Amino acid sequence: MPLRQFCCCALLCLAFASQAEDVIELYMPNAPPLTFASLKGGHGMVGDVTLAALARAGLLSELRYEPWARAQRKVANGRDQLIIPLSRTPEREPLYTWIAPIMPLERAFFSLDEPVQSFAEARQRYRRIGVGLGTAQVEILRSQGFSEQQIITHTLGENPAHLLERGRIDAWFTGVPEALYIWPQHSTRRLQMSPVLASTHLYLACSKECDAQLVQKLRAAVQSVHDEGISKRLIELYLPQPLDAAP
Known part of the structure; x- marks a missing residue:
């Protein structure tokens, strides 16, 4: 066993x-x-x-x-x-x-470039942010003033790591354990993490x-x-x- x-x-x-x-x-x-x-x-x-x-x-x-x-x-x-x-x-x-x-559950932005330091910086820099459909992440981004065009939802079970690696999203906003668990299984590229911005x-x-x-x-x-x-x-x-x- x-x-x-x-x-x-x-x-x-x-x-x-x-x-x-x-x-x-x-x-x-x-x-x-x-x-x-x-x-x-x-x-x-x-x-x-x-x-x-x-x-x-x-x-x-x-x-x-x-x-x-x-x-x-x-x-x-x-x-x-x-x-x-x-x-x-x-x-x-x-x-x-x-x-x-x-x-x-702590949440942060994950990206392949220099990490943002705040929601305000993320609103300016990211055009497309991947979040799980029906998750609290969607509510958090809306409450922080992100537009619907910036919030790209995926169903739980889909692979946001692929979307990030292929450039289909600029960043991934999710729980820290999820990103750290999923990313190494799908990519060897260096993942960048912002400070924890919500919990x-x-x-x-x-x-x-x-x-x-x-x-x-x-x-x-x-x-x-x-x-x-x-x-x-x-x-x-x-x-x-x-x-x-x-x-």
Whole structure:
């Protein structure tokens, strides 16, 4: 058994406090390394922590993989459905029941030329900025005054690294772990990173119509997984190599 698979299995087993009896739908995108649609041994930083909390709460999950924007609409309009990893933004605030934060996510601009130092500089320099469709990055750029023509959306699962390398976008605005994880798999060119310019917590959220006992149970389970250090160890298994460590 690979080391990561063994560690994930061992840590998830630590999370069980009772045998899982109930089954609940959990929507998540393929957004490595935060969540993986299919990975032998784990489902990513947020995925594994969430599954550990579900196990602690005595719940089984039925994993659902749909386009991210569609998944958000389904959960928002459904009942007792879970979704990860969801940033708690002003636009989304009234649409969901916010159960608990799983981890913070820092965001930055990534490019192949001299990195920008601010949103203002990025607005002036970049004509085309790649962002994931339906992600908080879109909301962040709009709130910072970027035009719709500057925001080039791609669906989660598509490869923005190729778009950047081929010059189809000038920069990529995304979570730092995602860029550091994806880029080395597709290019040997030097990736440049701006300072961190935005940060939000990634939440486990539920439908707006969500059973109060379910929310309470999961909120307590997430907190216990954090308090016991299980979430920290699961997240660290997926941490990508920083840019300064690249050869």
